[in-house]
Amino acid sequence: MPRLVLFNKPYGVLPQFTDKNMAASPRPTLSDYIQIDRVYPAGRLDMDSEGLMLLTDDGRLQARISDPRFKMPKRYLVQVEGAVTDVALAALRSGVPLKDGITRPAEADRVADPDLWPRDPPVRFRKTVPDCWISLTIREGRNRQVRRMTAAVGFPTLRLVRWSIGDWSLDGLGQGQMRVIEV
Structure with a gap:
């Protein structure tokens, strides 16, 4: 029976098993x-x-999860610099022009500050610049896509947490923890 590992990757961890830059x-x-x-x-x-x-x-x-042809939704909690506007959210929902083409429409909403683990190192805090959180769901997987999308609409990403992929989520998983399920 195939195994699936759900892992809550901490900030600063390479998403591979070896570091080629030893x-x-x-x-x-x-x-x-x-x-x-x-x-x-x-x-x-x-x-x-x-x-x-x-x-x-x-x-x-592995192919069904990662291949963009299957359009598996990936939901992110994104802390952005500035108070995100309705215009920016509408742009994210309709598709954002990037250097490699227009993105597919995303689901984008403002959300309350999520109750997350502390990040090490912490996100920089600036008294004169507000920040806010959005929930962003995409169905493609371009390189650094979420960061490029939020920057393109004028709100650079400060912190990026992938919360779910398809039906699998971080619910009940602390930072650095994993859960193995049979699928």
């Missing part, structure tokens, strides 16, 4: 948290992003 000081990788043989990431999550990563030992499941 000449420099070693960076934390998935192998510092996951000691399960023959599971592989289904998609990526940048080193400076946090939240849900899915790993599996089933190639078909």
